[in-house]
Amino acid sequence: MSETSFDFNAFIKESKDVLVTPKSYFSTMKTTGGLGEPVIKAIIYGAVAGIISFLWSILHLGGSMFGGAFGIMILVYTIIGAVIGLFVGAVVTLVISSICKGSTDFESCARVTAAIMVIMPISALLGFISGFSPLVGSIVGLAVNVFALYLIYHGLVEALKANPATTKIVMYVLIALLVIFMLVGMGARKRVNSMDTDLKEMMQDMQNK
Numbered sequence: 001m002s003e004t005s006f007d008f009n010a011f012i013k014e015s016k017d018v019l020v021t022p023k024s025y026f027s028t029m030k031t032t033g034g035l036g037e038p039v040i041k042a043i044i045y046g047a048v049a050g051i052i053s054f055l056w057s058i059l060h061l062g063g064s065m066f067g068g069a070f071g072i073m074i075l076v077y078t079i080i081g082a083v084i085g086l087f088v089g090a091v092v093t094l095v096i097s098s099i100c101k102g103s104t105d106f107e108s109c110a111r112v113t114a115a116i117m118v119i120m121p122i123s124a125l126l127g128f129i130s131g132f133s134p135l136v137g138s139i140v141g142l143a144v145n146v147f148a149l150y151l152i153y154h155g156l157v158e159a160l161k162a163n164p165a166t167t168k169i170v171m172y173v174l175i176a177l178l179v180i181f182m183l184v185g186m187g188a189r190k191r192v193n194s195m196d197t198d199l200k201e202m203m204q205d206m207q208n209k
Contacts, residue, residue, distance in 0.1 A: 014115070019151075022150070022151050026115070030111070031105070031108035038086060041115070042082045042085070047082075048121040050076070052121060052124040053124045086110060091109075096156065096162075101162060102162030103162075119151065122144060142178055
């Protein structure tokens with residue numbers, strides 16, 4: 001793919017390679033050629049994730065809290081968020097790469113970030129699980145995030161030439177933080193549900209008097 005043309009067939013193959021053989025993909029990934037390709041990738045991944053989330057919102061499975069009436073905005077927000085996330089993610093990747101003695105070239109970091117954003121449609125596809133069970137949804141979400149860190153590890157080590165040992169330590173720290181955030185979120189959700197139940201019981205008692 002070049003700055004003037006975008007090969008969609010190559011894009012599909014690269015997306016599959018990132019998920020199935022990340023080490024091999026990132027070891028041969030092109031790290032130059034302009035920011036046009038990473039931006040297009042981010043837009044496509046964001047659009048696919050947005051469409052999936054929109055469908056779940058219509059079915060009231062995960063998705064938008066506003067339901068199908070305003071759910072179309074999910075698509076718009078997801079695309080915009082993907083583009084913003086590309087550049088923010090590139091900066092974060094650059095910082096981690098710098099810590100791990102890897103490349104600090106912004107374009108290279110942006111290309112690695114764009115490749116890893118293939119996880120967006122997968123995360124959106126599994127989003128319906130939260131509609132059935134918030135607990136299982138949280139666990140699945142954690143698994144997806146850990147897999148994303150696995151991809152980031154290979155991107156850092158293979159494409160950005162970061163130190164493997166240091167990168168592993170950083171990844172372990174990030175995984176630990178993800179687990180902590182998940183547990184805190186589950187605890188907060190449990191308290192909110194408990195308060196909601198208590199409020200409903202209080203209202204019911206007032207109506208019965």
